[in-house]
Amino acid sequence: xxxxxxxxxxxxxxxxxxxxxxxxxxxxxxxxxxxxxxxxxxxxxxxxxxxxxxxxxxxxxxxxxxxxxxxxxxxxxxxxxxxxxxxxxxxxxxxxxxxxxxxxxxxxxxxxxxxxxxxxxxxxxxxxxxxxxxxxxxxxxxxxxxxxxxxxxxxxxxxxxxxxxxxxxxxxxxxxxxxxxxxxxxxxxxxxxxxxxxxxxxxxxxxxxxxxxxxxxxxxxxxxxxxxxxxxxxxxxxxxxxxxxxxxxxxxxxxxxxxxxxxxxxxxxxxxxxxxxxxxxxxxxxxxxxxxxxxxxxxxxxxxxxxxxxxxxxxxxxxxxxxxxxxxxxxxxxxxxxxxxxxxxxxxxxxxxxxxxxxxxxxxxxxxxxxxxxxxxxxxxxxxxxxxxxxxxxxxxxxxxxxxxxxxxxxxxxxxxxxxxxxxxxxxxxxxxxxxxxxxxxxxxxxxxxxxxxxxxxxxxxxxxxxxxxxxxxxxx
Amino acid sequence: xxxxxxxxxxxxxxxxxxxxxxxxxxxxxxxxxxxxxxxxxxxxxxxxxxxxxxxxxxxxxxxxxxxxxxxxxxxxxxxxxxxxxxxxxxxxxxxxxxxxxxxxxxxxxxxxxxxxxxxxxxxxxxxxxxxxxxxxxxxxxxxxxxxxxxxxxxxxxxxxxxxxxxxxxxxxxxxxxxxxxxxxxxxxxxxxxxxxxxxxxxxxxxxxxxxxxxxxxxxxxxxxxxxxxxxxxxxxxxxxxxxxxxxxxxxxxxxxxxxxxxxxxxxxxxxxxxxxxxxxxxxxxxxxxxxxxxxxxxxxxxxxxxxxxxxxxxxxxxxxxxxxxxxxxxxxxxxxxxxxxxxxxxxxxxxxxxxxxxxxxxxxxxxxxxxxxxxxxxxxxxxxxxxx
Numbered sequence: 117x118x119x120x121x122x123x124x125x126x127x128x129x130x131x132x133x134x135x136x137x138x139x140x141x142x143x144x145x146x147x148x149x150x151x152x153x154x155x156x157x158x159x160x161x162x163x164x165x166x167x168x169x170x171x172x173x174x175x176x177x178x179x180x181x182x183x184x185x186x187x188x189x190x191x192x193x194x195x196x197x198x199x200x201x202x203x204x205x206x207x208x209x210x211x212x213x214x215x216x217x218x219x220x221x222x223x224x225x226x227x228x229x230x231x232x233x234x235x236x237x238x239x240x241x242x243x244x245x246x247x248x249x250x251x252x253x254x255x256x257x258x259x260x261x262x263x264x265x266x267x268x269x270x271x272x273x274x275x276x277x278x279x280x281x282x283x284x285x286x287x288x289x290x291x292x293x294x295x296x297x298x299x300x301x302x303x304x305x306x307x308x309x310x311x312x313x314x315x316x317x318x319x320x321x322x323x324x325x326x327x328x329x330x331x332x333x334x335x336x337x338x339x340x341x342x343x344x345x346x347x348x349x350x351x352x353x354x355x356x357x358x359x360x361x362x363x364x365x366x367x368x369x370x371x372x373x374x375x376x377x378x379x380x381x382x383x384x385x386x387x388x389x390x391x392x393x394x395x396x397x398x399x400x401x402x403x404x405x406x407x408x409x410x411x412x413x414x415x416x417x418x419x420x421x422x423x424x425x426x427x428x429x430x431x432x433x434x435x436x437x438x439x440x441x442x443x444x445x446x447x448x449x450x451x452x453x454x455x456x457x458x459x460x461x462x463x464x465x466x467x468x469x470x471x472x473x474x475x476x477x478x479x480x481x482x483x484x485x486x487x488x489x490x491x492x493x494x495x496x497x498x499x500x501x502x503x504x505x506x507x508x509x510x511x512x513x514x515x516x517x518x519x520x521x522x523x524x525x526x527x528x529x530x531x532x533x534x535x536x537x538x539x540x541x542x543x544x545x546x547x548x549x550x551x552x553x554x555x556x557x558x559x560x561x562x563x564x565x566x567x568x569x570x571x572x573x574x575x576x577x578x579x580x581x582x583x584x585x586x587x588x589x590x591x592x593x
Numbered sequence: 594x595x596x597x598x599x600x601x602x603x604x605x606x607x608x609x610x611x612x613x614x615x616x617x618x619x620x621x622x623x624x625x626x627x628x629x630x631x632x633x634x635x636x637x638x639x640x641x642x643x644x645x646x647x648x649x650x651x652x653x654x655x656x657x658x659x660x661x662x663x664x665x666x667x668x669x670x671x672x673x674x675x676x677x678x679x680x681x682x683x684x685x686x687x688x689x690x691x692x693x694x695x696x697x698x699x700x701x702x703x704x705x706x707x708x709x710x711x712x713x714x715x716x717x718x719x720x721x722x723x724x725x726x727x728x729x730x731x732x733x734x735x736x737x738x739x740x741x742x743x744x745x746x747x748x749x750x751x752x753x754x755x756x757x758x759x760x761x762x763x764x765x766x767x768x769x770x771x772x773x774x775x776x777x778x779x780x781x782x783x784x785x786x787x788x789x790x791x792x793x794x795x796x797x798x799x800x801x802x803x804x805x806x807x808x809x810x811x812x813x814x815x816x817x818x819x820x821x822x823x824x825x826x827x828x829x830x831x832x833x834x835x836x837x838x839x840x841x842x843x844x845x846x847x848x849x850x851x852x853x854x855x856x857x858x859x860x861x862x863x864x865x866x867x868x869x870x871x872x873x874x875x876x877x878x879x880x881x882x883x884x885x886x887x888x889x890x891x892x893x894x895x896x897x898x899x900x901x902x903x904x905x906x907x908x909x910x911x912x913x914x915x916x917x918x919x920x921x922x923x924x925x926x927x928x929x930x931x932x933x934x935x936x937x938x939x940x941x942x943x944x945x946x947x948x949x950x951x952x953x954x955x956x957x958x959x960x961x962x963x964x965x966x967x968x969x970x971x972x973x974x975x976x977x978x979x980x981x
Contacts, residue, residue: 133726135727346725346726348626350687359729403707403711412728446732587663589665591667592668
C-alpha cells in the first residue's frame, strides 16, 4: 500500500522556519575583473598573430627557467626552432600546433574562397583509423618542426597537447624537419593561496545546462529542483546547508530555436515587422530564477547557447534580459545575484575557484578523443578530468583560442594565462559528473569538478566549502 | 482548513480540470508545504474510490538508488509504479505526494499553469507561512530602475498580459458574478483567462487588430484601473505616456528600443569601479530620457534655432576627433606592426579649421532656410495634378 511509505509530517509550525547557511562572496577582489572587457577592448580589427606572439613571449622565460634547471647541464639549448640540428640531443621552447585532418582550418576556407556562416561545430577532430596525415608541430617566430614519439600514446594520453599551449621539448632531430621527443616541460605552476582549515559548514551547488526551452509548458525537473533548493522536497537540512547556486552556462536551449519560426509568404523581407525571436525561454528562466532568488543567492555565468557574445571570454548576461531578477543585482559588498563572465574567478571564503561553462574542456576533448569511439566508449569521463588536470599544467586556460575556440584578438595581453593556481577548477556542460583531486608538485592540490549538463542528466553537484568534497544529486522525472 | 482545501481541490480538479500540486495548495491556503502535502494526500484517500478515472496521484521519493550512482536521487512516481521503489532504492529518505491530476499521464500535465503560480507574491510573511527556507539578508536594489523592456510578443502566452485587454476585464466581471463566493483570487482569475484565450470575433475582427493590441488598451486602463491585476512583469506604462496627445506607438517603440541600447552602454561591466554616485547619475539620465519620450512629438520645434546653435560646440570638439597618424611596418620577425603617432602634427590645423568654419556655416544656414521653404510648399502628390 502506498501510504505505508509516506513520510509522516508534523503539523506545520510556522515559527520554526529553517534558516539557510550563509557564505560570503565578495563582489570585488583582485581577480574579479580578469575576464571582464570594457567595450573599447572588444574589437575585432586586430590580427590574431599578436596573441600567439604575446603568449609565447610571456610563457617562454618561465618554461626556459624550468628546462634549464632540468636539462641545462646535460643538453644544449637551442633558441629557435630553425636552429635545431641533427648532431646531438637538444631542447627548445615553442608553441604547439596540432595539424589534424578533421580540424577546421581557416586557411582552407580562404583558399577555396568560402566566406560565410561559420562551419557546423564538429564532435571531434580526429579519427582513430585515419591519422596518417595528423601531425603535432612546434613553432616559434622562425619556423616549425614536426614532433614525433615512438610511444603512440605519448601525445594522446600521457602528455595531452593542443594547439596553442607553450612547452619545452627535449629530443633530437631524426630526419629533416622531424624531432624525436624524449621529454616535455610545461610552464612552472603558479602560486596557490594558502588555505587554512575553516569551521565553515556551508555548501555550494553547481548546475549547468538548465536548458530552458521555448515550449510554454514548464520543465518538470526544473520545478523539482527549485522545490528541493527551496526546502519543499526531500532533505530540508541538506537544502538549507546549500548557501549558493552557481549556474555554469547554457541556461537557454537554443537548439529548438527555429522550430516555431514564423514563415509567411506575404511577409517577404520582413514587411510586416513580425519578430521571429521568441522570448518564452527567457521569460521562463526569469520566472524560475526570480522565484528561487527569494530564498538563495545565485551566480549566473553565460554559456555558448545563451544570448550573449559567443567569443571567449564571454561577457556577463545583460540585465535587461532578466527583468525580474534585476532587483537582486548588487554593486558592492556581498554578492547576491551576480552576473559573471565565462570563464570566471570566484572567491568563496578561503576557496578560490576558477570555472568555465565547459567550452574549453569540450574543445580540448576533440583533439584527443577519436569520434568513431564516441558511442562505444562510455568511460570518457576520466579522460575529461585528465584533460582538466593537464589544462592547469599548461598554465593557460584556453590555449585553443583563437584556433578552434573563438576569442577576441587581444594585443599585448592574454587574459587566459594563469598566474595563480585555484583551489577548485570546474567545467560545466560535461556529459557526466566527475571529480578528483589533482596533485601537483610542492603539495599543491586542486579539486577538479566536471559538472554534468542538467537538461540531459538531471544532476546537480553540491560541494562542501570546507572539505571540498562533492556529491551529486539527481532528479528523475 | 481541511474543508477549505477540499472545496478548492474539488473545484480545481473536477471543474477546472487542472492538476494541483502541493505547492499550489500551500500558496492558495497560505499554509506550509508539509501541511499541504498532508491535505493533498487525505483528499486523495477520500476521493480515489469515487473518482477512479478522474483522480491520479504522483509521488516524490528521495533517497539513494541501488548501485553506484549519485548520492541522492529525487524521483517522481505515479500511483501504479510506487511499489517498485522498494526494489530500486537502496535507502529511502522520504516519500510524499507531489500532485493530483485529473488525467492519468502524470508527466504530460503535472504542473499547474505557470501564470497561476507566478501570481503569488513572495513576501517574508508568506514564505514563512509556506515553510520555505529563509535565505540570507538581501539588499534589494529598489532604487535602481528596472530596465525598459518592450512589451514582449509571445504568441504562446497571450493571456498572461491580460490586464491590458479591455474585453478581458469585462469577461472577468461576468465570471465573478457567476461564481461569487468560494475562491476569491486564483480560481476566478484562472477561469477568466481560459475564456480570454478563445478568440472573440467581436473584439478582434481582423489580423491587424492582433498586431496592435495596446492602442485599445490605453483607453480602458484609465477607466477601469481598479480592475487590473498585473501578472506579468511588463513594465507599467506611466500615466504621462497615456496622455491623449501621446506620440504614435511606433515612435514610442523606437524610443524604447533606443533606451535598451543605452542601457547597454552603462551596464556595470567593471563592477569594482562602479560607484553608487555614478548609478544615481545614470538613473537621472534615464529619467530624463523617459520624460523626453512622453513629450508630444506633434509640437513644432523651431529647426532654425537649433541649427544655429549646434555648429559651435561641434567645431570645438572637431580637432580632438581628428584621427592620429597611423603607420604600419613589418618588424624584424615579420609581424605587421601598427603604430599610432599622436605627436608632431598640430601645425597647420588652426587655419584649416578657420577656413572650414567660414565655408560651412553659410551653406548650413542656406540648407535650413531652403528646408523650411520646402516644408511649406510640399504637401502631397495631388498638388502636382491640381495646379497644372
